[in-house]
Amino acid sequence: MSWLFVLIQQLKQFVVPLIALLVFGRGDRNELWSLIGVGVLVAVSIWRYLTYRYGIGANHLVVRSGLFNRSLREIPFVRIQNVAVHQTVLHRLFGVAEVRLESAGSKEPEAQMRVLKLADALALEALVRRRGDAPAPGQAEAPAEVLLRLPPAEVLRLGLVSDGGLVLIGAGFAALSQAMPDFSAKVPGRLMREAARWLFGRVESYHLDALGYVGVALVLALALAVALKLLSMALAVLRYYGFELSEHGRRLTAERGLLGRWRTTVPRRRIQAWTLEEGLLHRLLARRRLAVDTVGAGDQDDGRALKELAPIASAPACDALIERLLPGARLEQLQWRPLPDAAWWRLFLPDVPWVALAAFALYWQIGALSALALAWLPWAAFKAQRRARRIGYALDSQLVAVREGWWRRYWRFAELDKLQALQITRSPLDRRCGTATLWLDTAGGGALGPPLRIRFLPEDEARRLYAALAAVLARRPLRW
Structure with missing residues (x-):
C-alpha cells in the first residue's frame, strides 16, 4: 500500500487549489486541463518511489533511487544526527510509519522512507542510535530513562497558555487568500457585515443605553477569547497528548500526538542553545516552557524537529532537566549583571x-x-x-546567558563551547549614547525565537566581553 501514501502526499499540495477550482470555478472546461499536469506529477512521483531501495551496511546506510536517472548514496551512521518517526492517522491504521534521517546543517533529509512497518521504523531508529553513538568497548548500552511525561491535565494547561487557536485561524485565512483571492477579498467582509447586522438588530430590540452596549461588547470579547482558548486547548491535545521525553544513552527521544504520532531522536551534543520562557498565564499557573535549538532544525515547525524538551512544566521540573542535561550549569546561581538604569x-x-x-x-x-x-x-x-530592570547577562566558565522581558519573560543561554560567531553592532543612536549590542550566534538558531544578544552595553564593556569570548573561541580545537 505504499503507493497510497505517496499519492496522498503528492495531492496535499494540490488539494486546496483543486477544491477552489471545482467549487468557485467559472465552469470553463479549460480550467480542468491543469488536472492532467497534476496526474503526470503524481504518476512520476509514484514511479520514482517504486524504484526506491535502501540497505544497511556495517557502518553506513545505502539508498538507491531512480530508474533512468539513478542515484546511489552511502550515508555513514555517524553523520545521521536526527531520526524522526512520524505517523498520521492513515499510518496508524495500517501499522506503518514515515522515517526521516537528517544530518547537521542540511535543510533536506539525508534519507526519507515514506512507508515502513512500525517495527522496522523503530528498529532502524535503534540501529542508528547504536551505530552512531556506540558505547565504549566493554560498556553496555544504557537503558532508556523517562525524563518528563505530560499527563492530560498538563496538556490542557499548555493549550490554555498558548495562542494556537489564533494562529490556526490566521493561517487559514492566509491560505485562503493565496488559493482563492476572490474569496479572501469578498467573503470575510460580507460575513462580518451580515453578522454585525444580525447582532445589532438583536441588540437594538432591547433598547439598551450606552452602558448596556459596552457590556454587550465586553461579553462578546470574552466569548471570543474563550472560544479561541478552547480551540487552542483542542490543538494542544492533538499535538502533545502523551508527550514523553526519554534519554537513550547520549540521545534524547521525544514522542507525542493523539491522532498522528511524532517521534524524534537527536544526540544531546547537538543541542546548541536553551530558552526558558514564561508568560503571564505561565506565572499564574506556576509553569514554564523549556525549548532548545538543535543543529539543522532552524525554523522548522512541521513537528519533526526536537525543539521543546518541556512544552510546559513546573519550574523545579525545568531546573531538573537543565541540571540533568547540562551538568554544572547552575542557572539559579549565576551572577546577573544589569544594564545601566x-x-x-x-x-x-x-x-x-x-x-x-x-x-x-x-x-x-x-x-x-x-x-x-x-x-x-x-x-x-x-x-x-x-x-529595563529585567534585562541582564551572566557569564561564567561554562556558559553565557541573557534574560529579557517583563510581561513575557525569557532566559536564553548557551555553552561557550557551542558559540559559532560574535558580532558587535552600533546604530547611530548607539554611537550617540556610547553603547553597543553584542550578538552571540550558535548553530541551529531560528529567526523566530528570541535572540541571544546583549543590548545597550557601554561600548568599552561590550568590547571587553567580545575579546574575552573571542579568546575562548580561539582556544577551541577544530572539529572536522
Whole structure:
C-alpha cells in the first residue's frame, strides 16, 4: 500500500487549489486541463518511489533511487544526527510509519522512507542510535530513562497558555487568500457585515443605553477569547497528548500526538542553545516552557524537529532537566549583571512616534478626543522601566546567558563551547549614547525565537566581553 501514501502526499499540495477550482470555478472546461499536469506529477512521483531501495551496511546506510536517472548514496551512521518517526492517522491504521534521517546543517533529509512497518521504523531508529553513538568497548548500552511525561491535565494547561487557536485561524485565512483571492477579498467582509447586522438588530430590540452596549461588547470579547482558548486547548491535545521525553544513552527521544504520532531522536551534543520562557498565564499557573535549538532544525515547525524538551512544566521540573542535561550549569546561581538604569528610555522611545501618529490620525475622526491616545505614553514608560530592570547577562566558565522581558519573560543561554560567531553592532543612536549590542550566534538558531544578544552595553564593556569570548573561541580545537 505504499503507493497510497505517496499519492496522498503528492495531492496535499494540490488539494486546496483543486477544491477552489471545482467549487468557485467559472465552469470553463479549460480550467480542468491543469488536472492532467497534476496526474503526470503524481504518476512520476509514484514511479520514482517504486524504484526506491535502501540497505544497511556495517557502518553506513545505502539508498538507491531512480530508474533512468539513478542515484546511489552511502550515508555513514555517524553523520545521521536526527531520526524522526512520524505517523498520521492513515499510518496508524495500517501499522506503518514515515522515517526521516537528517544530518547537521542540511535543510533536506539525508534519507526519507515514506512507508515502513512500525517495527522496522523503530528498529532502524535503534540501529542508528547504536551505530552512531556506540558505547565504549566493554560498556553496555544504557537503558532508556523517562525524563518528563505530560499527563492530560498538563496538556490542557499548555493549550490554555498558548495562542494556537489564533494562529490556526490566521493561517487559514492566509491560505485562503493565496488559493482563492476572490474569496479572501469578498467573503470575510460580507460575513462580518451580515453578522454585525444580525447582532445589532438583536441588540437594538432591547433598547439598551450606552452602558448596556459596552457590556454587550465586553461579553462578546470574552466569548471570543474563550472560544479561541478552547480551540487552542483542542490543538494542544492533538499535538502533545502523551508527550514523553526519554534519554537513550547520549540521545534524547521525544514522542507525542493523539491522532498522528511524532517521534524524534537527536544526540544531546547537538543541542546548541536553551530558552526558558514564561508568560503571564505561565506565572499564574506556576509553569514554564523549556525549548532548545538543535543543529539543522532552524525554523522548522512541521513537528519533526526536537525543539521543546518541556512544552510546559513546573519550574523545579525545568531546573531538573537543565541540571540533568547540562551538568554544572547552575542557572539559579549565576551572577546577573544589569544594564545601566538610563537604558529604559531606549525601550520607551519606539512607542513615541507610533502614539503621535495614532493621535494625529484620530484627530480627523474624533477631534480633540484624539489626545486620549497620549494616555498610552505613561504606561509605555512604566513598561519600559520594568523591562529595563529585567534585562541582564551572566557569564561564567561554562556558559553565557541573557534574560529579557517583563510581561513575557525569557532566559536564553548557551555553552561557550557551542558559540559559532560574535558580532558587535552600533546604530547611530548607539554611537550617540556610547553603547553597543553584542550578538552571540550558535548553530541551529531560528529567526523566530528570541535572540541571544546583549543590548545597550557601554561600548568599552561590550568590547571587553567580545575579546574575552573571542579568546575562548580561539582556544577551541577544530572539529572536522
